[in-house]
Amino acid sequence: MAGMEGQFSDHIMGMWIGFILSTHLMAYFVAGMADSLRKRNALLAAMNEQIFRDERLVALGSLAAGAAHELGTPLGTIDVLTHELARQAKKLNDAEMVDKMTLIQGQIKRCKDVLSSITKTAGDDKYNTGQVQTVDQYVDNVLAQWQISHLDVMLEKHLIGPSPANKMVPELGLTHALINLLDNAAQASPEYVSITINWDDKDLFVTIEDKGKGMGKRELQQLGNPIASSKDMGLGIGIYLTKATIERMGGHINWENRVGGGISVMVRAPLGI
Numbered sequence: 001m002a003g004m005e006g007q008f009s010d011h012i013m014g015m016w017i018g019f020i021l022s023t024h025l026m027a028y029f030v031a032g033m034a035d036s037l038r039k040r041n042a043l044l045a046a047m048n049e050q051i052f053r054d055e056r057l058v059a060l061g062s063l064a065a066g067a068a069h070e071l072g073t074p075l076g077t078i079d080v081l082t083h084e085l086a087r088q089a090k091k092l093n094d095a096e097m098v099d100k101m102t103l104i105q106g107q108i109k110r111c112k113d114v115l116s117s118i119t120k121t122a123g124d125d126k127y128n129t130g131q132v133q134t135v136d137q138y139v140d141n142v143l144a145q146w147q148i149s150h151l152d153v154m155l156e157k158h159l160i161g162p163s164p165a166n167k168m169v170p171e172l173g174l175t176h177a178l179i180n181l182l183d184n185a186a187q188a189s190p191e192y193v194s195i196t197i198n199w200d201d202k203d204l205f206v207t208i209e210d211k212g213k214g215m216g217k218r219e220l221q222q223l224g225n226p227i228a229s230s231k232d233m234g235l236g237i238g239i240y241l242t243k244a245t246i247e248r249m250g251g252h253i254n255w256e257n258r259v260g261g262g263i264s265v266m267v268r269a270p271l272g273i
Helices: 002-093 095-122 133-147 172-188 217-222 235-250
Strands: 155-159 195-200 203-210 252-257 261-269
Touching: 002 095, 133 155, 133 195, 133 217, 172 195, 172 203, 172 261, 203 217, 217 252, 235 252
Parallel strands: 155 195
Antiparallel strands: 195 203, 203 261, 252 261
């Protein structure tokens, strides 16, 4: 009997061990399935957000192309009238008025160039392609293009990347994004805008700073959303397009308040080489 009791005890112990092992095995697989489901749901949410963003970008592109077409006629009329006023001012020897008309004509030409660029690139699948150039050459070109309309803004440029500068294939979208960020910084503090450029073998790093009023933490978190703006009358479309463009390239953008006041924008974008 003693032997039978010992065998029965071993049997009970084996059952308990088997039960415990089965419980742990089931818990392991259930946890794994739950983790897989969470990852799948997160991936689906990211894909839905990407689809939603792409749809908005396509809609904005179509709207921009339509607006460019509609604005062509009134802009042409303004251009003709401006030429007539400039000729009359010359006949009257009004030098001040001639200078003002010349300035207006220059701005009209810039508007026409922008509208022409929008119309040309709206349906071009390869509008993002660019020529190979060094990072410092690209930055100089972007700043020269931006400073045409911001001659009164105090800009500080810092190139801190290794020398010689790496080569890159810039996208037109990145250029527009950087110009938009510089525009926002100049509107916040025209007396001071700083841009710092760094790079490595794969990425370009750009930091743009201003000395404006800054923003609240919640406002900073909302930047880049479809309807969010740091301006009193802004719709946030520029910032939304900037963020979407940089993320589409495989880059990243982040806003934060500076210690001394203002906002610091940090952009990371692939060199495309």
